[in-house]
Amino acid sequence: AQSVTQLGSHVSVSEGALVLLRCNYSSSVPPYLFWYVQYPNQGLQLLLKYTSAATLVKGINGFEAEFKKSETSFHLTKPSAHMSDAAEYFCAVSEGTGGFKTIFGAGTRLFVKA
Amino acid sequence: GAVVSQHPSWVICKSGTSVKIECRSLDFQATTMFWYRQFPKQSLMLMATSNEGSKATYEQGVEKDKFLINHASLTLSTLTVTSAHPEDSSFYICSAGKQVNEQFFGPGTRLTVL
Numbered sequence: 697a698q699s700v701t702q703l704g705s706h707v708s709v710s711e712g713a714l715v716l717l718r719c720n721y722s723s724s725v726p727p728y729l730f731w732y733v734q735y736p737n738q739g740l741q742l743l744l745k746y747t748s749a750a751t752l753v754k755g756i757n758g759f760e761a762e763f764k765k766s767e768t769s770f771h772l773t774k775p776s777a778h779m780s781d782a783a784e785y786f787c788a789v790s791e792g793t794g795g796f797k798t799i800f801g802a803g804t805r806l807f808v809k810a
Numbered sequence: 811g812a813v814v815s816q817h818p819s820w821v822i823c824k825s826g827t828s829v830k831i832e833c834r835s836l837d838f839q840a841t842t843m844f845w846y847r848q849f850p851k852q853s854l855m856l857m858a859t860s861n862e863g864s865k866a867t868y869e870q871g872v873e874k875d876k877f878l879i880n881h882a883s884l885t886l887s888t889l890t891v892t893s894a895h896p897e898d899s900s901f902y903i904c905s906a907g908k909q910v911n912e913q914f915f916g917p918g919t920r921l922t923v924l
Contacts, residue, residue, distance in 0.1 A: 737920065739814075739915040740854075740903070740905075745912075786854070798844075798913060800854045803852070803853050
């Protein structure tokens, strides 16, 4: 069975500081991994996805994530936080065998301080 | 692009009534659509997978007779909450699958049952 663990329900950074949101996954098959962002009362927006190509994945808004199989991790980073990055972030895993079914982590709320 | 819409964006109803939520893929055909439920400050929980022309597949613990799903065409899936009660109040989000392991999310529907 697949699962996703996001370490830290809340992360607070200062504007301009590094953003690091942690995600570990469990999957019995090669996974597809995703990071989504959700603003209040809105749906999810895809930031980036890993689909077994390059292990370092670049996404929108300056975010990137690195797939590390040995650590079963897919942490999300951004070199310099902006106030507009404050939101809820979800890591998700999907079967790599062609299925769409996606399992979401509990989410991490990012706060950005001025 | 790949746009998914939901209607209505919010609905308030009395206990005991039924509510229908529509999910449409506006610019692509989706053989598979998903329905999620999200409680405040929590992650998305998959309720069911909807395949065009066939019965939906419900996740464990989701009452199929209470949450009726119909996927009438390649661009429309509907979720009907029958005999809604206050505990059904939640944020309902749909997604549509475009390619293998690529989902696009609707903006969500806020349901409040009085």
